[in-house]
Every structure is written in C-alpha cells, then in structure tokens.
C-alpha cells in the first residue's frame with residue numbers, strides 16, 4: 001500500500017469506526033476475566049484445595065473470602081469455580097456451582113430464587129413466603145443428590161439491612177439434607193462485615209478464610225500489561241501510561257479495578273484524539289474525568305438537604321478560612337434554605353449530614369482543639385473545588401445557587 005492509499009485507508013477506517021487503539025475493547029472492562037490472573041497463584045491454589053473434595057462428592061469447608069475492593073476476589077472466585085465445574089463435567093461428578101452477586105440481585109427472596117434457578121427450580125417473582133421457597137429449594141436439592149457450591153459475592157449486602165435469616169438457614173441446611181450437600185463461599189470487601197454476623201453463622205461460614213491483599217505498583221503493572229496486550233493493537237505504545245496508572249492506583253489502595261479504569265479512560269482519550277501513544281497527560285486527564293464522574297454520580301444520589309449542606313460548604317470555601325465550624329455551615333445552610341423555599345433541618349441533623357458527606361469522601365471533617373475553648377469540628381471540601389462546582393452545575397436546583405453569595409459570609413470574613 002503506498003502512502004496515499006494508507007492515508008485514505010485510515011480516513012475510511014475512522015468512518016467505519018475502526019479504532020486505532022483497541023483491538024479488543026472488552027478486555028479492559030470490569031467483568032472481563034482473563035485466562036491468567038497474575039499474582040494470585042497462592043489464592044487460586046488455596047481455593048482449589050478447599051473446594052477440591054467436592055469433586056469426589058464430599059462436603060468441603062465453607063469459606064469466607066475478604067479483602068479490599070479491586071483485589072481480585074470476584075475474578076479469582078469465578079475463575080476457580082469455572083474450572084471446578086469443567087472438571088466436574090469431565091469426570092461426571094455430581095457437583096453444581098452457583099454464583100450470586102447479592103448486591104446486584106437485591107433482596108433475600110431474589111438471592112434465594114437465583115439459587116433455585118441454578119438447580120432448575122422455578123419460583124414466581126413474588127408471592128411466596130421466604131420459608132416456602134426455602135422448603136422447595138431444600139426438597140429439590142435433596143432429590144437431585146448433588147454437592148452444591150454456593151458463592152455469595154458481596155455477601156454483606158445480604159445482611160446489611162435485612163439481618164441474616166437466609167444465611168442462617170443456609171449454613172444449617174446440611175442438617176436437613178440426607179442425599180445432597182451444600183458448601184458456602186462468602187465474599188466481602190467490608191472488613192466490619194464479620195461483626196455484623198450472628199456468631200453462630202460466622203463460625204460456620206468461616207471454617208476457612210482467605211484474605212486478599214492489595215496489589216503493589218509492580219503487581220498492578222503486570223496486571224495492566226497483560227490486559228493491554230489483549231486490548232490494544234500491536235503498534236500502540238502504552239508503557240509510560242501503564243506505569244503511571246499502576247503508581248496512582250497503588251498509592252490509593254492497590255485496587256486493580258481503579259488501575260484498569262484509568263488505563264481504559266486514558267486510552268479512550270488518546271483514541272478520540274487519533275493518537276497511537278497513550279501519554280502521561282492522557283492518564284492525568286483520565287484521573288480528572290473519573291473523579292468528576294464519580295462526584296456527579298454521588299451527588300445525584302444525595303437527598304436534597306445533603307446537597308444544600310454540601311453547597312454551603314462549597315460557598316464557604318470561597319472565603320479565606322481553612323475549614324469551617326459546623327455553626328458557620330449551619331448558618332449558611334439556613335440562609336440557602338430560605339432562599340430556596342425549603343424548611344431547614346435542625347443543626348443536630350445537619351451535623352449528621354456532614355458526617356455522612358465525610359464518609360463518602362465529599363468533605364473532610366476533623367476535630368480540632370481550641371485550647372481552653374474546648375474542641376470543635378472543622379470541615380473542608382474533600383474534592384477539588386472545580387470538581388464540586390461542575391457537579392453542582394449538573395443539578396438543576398443547585399445550579400442557580402452556585403454563584404450565590406451568602407450574606408453570612410460577610411459577617412465571618
């Protein structure tokens with residue numbers, strides 16, 4: 001192909017949507033599970049060893065897997081369960097696996113009906129009592145004479161607001177089965193989750209425990225390099241970007257999902273600009289973009305009063321002060337409520353809302369000592385001013401207030 005044909009080829013391909021960067025875009029998605037998971041050999045081996053007996057039709061120990069977000073818990077579990085099911089098929093073992101994400105599925109009822117459908121029992125969407133469905137599940141299970149390995153991913157979602165009736169029943173199910181057996185594998189990234197469990201459930205569930213440690217920068221780099229090979233075309237240069245994405249994600253909390261997100265968004269920026277090299281600048285812009293999207297998403301889900309509290313802290317941030325007392329925030333909040341025609345909440349409730357904003361990272365609160373005047377809480381924005389501003393702008397009711405100048409601000413300047 002001569003130079004001019006090459007130019008045309010490229011122009012046409014652009015129209016046809018052929019990417020200069022990606023050969024397999026899917027490979028950078030969260031739910032993509034590669035054939036090889038670098039730096040998780042030990043965890044894969046342990047999980048395989050614990051689940052192994054089920055291949056012979058023997059009951060295996062229940063397992064609790066936990067570790068911070070993005071440490072590969074879901075990927076490793078799915079990987080091992082897939083191989084386990086394949087092996088069971090190969091040797092005709094009466095083993096079944098069922099994988100349920102409790103947060104995505106939602107209610108206890110839905111989790112249970114997902115378990116039912118994994119052993120081909122159909123239950124109506126609603127209308128039956130939980131106990132009734134559980135009885136059907138049990139009797140169908142027993143008549144099938146199988147070993148069922150149940151993986152409950154994000155298991156904390158199952159118990160957080162609903163208690164642990166289903167878990168309690170599941171951990172005791174083997175006492176009522178004569179022909180079949182059930183092993184449970186629970187996964188959670190909430191380290192406080194164990195404290196929320198009934199001690200009897202906990203002791204049965206955690207016969208074995210596997211803890212997933214955060215990845216360090218080198219490990220993340222290996223993970224990204226492997227995914228980049230699948231995702232990017234051969235002539236794409238991404239080494240510098242991969243190093244930076246790994247370093248950023250390692251400095252936060254060793255989260256592979258975060259590293260992959262950064263790389264994906266950086267690659268998309270490069271693609272849009274028609275580049276074949278993903279640069280550090282693309283990564284930094286990706287970081288900003290992701291932060292912006294996260295704040296916008298979080299803000300969307302906030303109740304109105306929390307938004308007004310955030311807006312108050314935002315408006316106060318225009319002053320020179322470093323950190324604001326709850327009383328100051330409350331005064332601005334009341335002024336805004338009046339301006340917007342909303343009934344204000346009490347200062348106590350507003351103080352609670354500030355704490356909630358702190359937990360989700362939109363603001364930072366810390367208690368400071370005022371010497372002999374005691375102690376007080378000071379709050380600042382937890383995200384760059386410009387990011388909050390853009391996010392507030394995307395909210396219809398807040399938009400008009402972003403440029404408002406609180407009268408109270410004058411009195412404390």
Ligand SMILES: Nc1ncnc2c1ncn2[C@@H]1O[C@H](COP(=O)(O)OP(=O)(O)OP(=O)(O)O)[C@@H](O)[C@H]1O
Nearest residue numbers: 030037038069070071072073074075189223256257
């Ligand atoms: N060792 C690894 N090799 C390759 N990819 C990995 C590895 N660990 C994690 N990943 C990838 O990182 C992303 C996040 O991993 P995963 O979903 O397993 O995290 P998790 O521990 O389940 O997190 P959460 O607690 O938030 O559910 C996925 O896209 C996964 O494919």
Ligand SMILES: [Mg+2]
Nearest residue numbers: 073074075153
């Ligand atoms: Mg997960």
